[in-house]
């Protein structure tokens with residue numbers, strides 16, 4: 253996280269906003285990957301993603317812009333379902349988000365072509381999920397096979413994201429082969445590696461047992477020294493070694509608002525939904541933010557301590573804002589779900605130059 257982004261995120265927290273928004277842009281996906289948390293029974297606390305009323309066309313564009321207006325994020329992650337199912341809407345939406353200075357990330361399986369015009373949109377990153385080497389990936393992610401991915405990402409700078417499962421640890425050198433292969437592709441700007449993150453009590457052969465998890469982290473720390481595109485700084489790997497104990501202690505969960513495809517329902521406690529097992533969390537985004545939070549500033553203050561104190565202030569500001577909204581006949585009505593009103597005009601004026 254760059255210094256300027258840090259300051260912007262901090263101010264958003266102080267104002268009671270969430271600097272990061274994650275939206276399940278659609279309930280649809282042509283794939284059915286094993287271990288997909290989005291389609292898990294407990295992802296939305298009982299309701300299934302495929303049953304949610306989702307949006308299309310201008311309704312979807314307007315709905316996302318409305319959420320952005322309410323929550324004022326500096327970073328928006330568009331996930332699914334499969335976001336490319338809504339490529340037409342995204343082609344309208346993405347330039348509008350970029351114009352607002354928002355960094356947008358699209359997480360896709362590249363099951364269909366990535367529109368060529370996206371490559372010129374500033375502050376956009378396209379993250380392609382790849383589940384290991386071709387035989388395993390093609391078996392898991394059919395019809396988003398290696399052949400299709402390579403065709404669909406042509407000319408488009410991408411981030412490769414791989415979630416490491418136990419199966420990938422059974423053959424020595426597997427991870428190295430994966431990183432070498434994708435490092436050699438000119439379109440690949442960076443590679444992220446997450447670790448499979450189960451729900452509490454989940455039994456799955458994808459889970460990394462503790463010893464194997466440690467060995468994988470050790471191996472990743474060697475690989476990141478050899479492959480420049482592999483973005484796994486030491487602090488992030490340390491966060492994998494010692495994940496947050498609970499969602500309350502997870503910086504990512506605290507500063508990210510995850511919303512499902514109806515554009516209203518919140519996914520709690522984090523993007524995984526359900527009851528995630530934080531002790532086995534291997535989410536690269538969570539570990540990355542945790543690494544930032546653990547960073548100690550020159551005065552000996554932990555960045556996380558600043559975020560925590562600020563989020564207490566932010567909650568107070570938010571409550572005041574809600575109270576004002578009830579009293580003032582001039583304030584827009586509170587929208588349903590967790591949507592909120594904008595900050596008081598004066599606060600916006602004072603802090604506007606930072607935002």
Ligand code: SF4
Pocket residue numbers: 281282283284285288289290291332333334361
């Ligand atoms: S592509 Fe993503 S959303 Fe679709 S089934 Fe696979 S993991 Fe789930």
Ligand code: SF4
Pocket residue numbers: 449495496498499502504505521522523524528529530533534535538
């Ligand atoms: S992102 Fe990971 S550590 Fe954070 S709440 Fe979710 S499972 Fe727990």
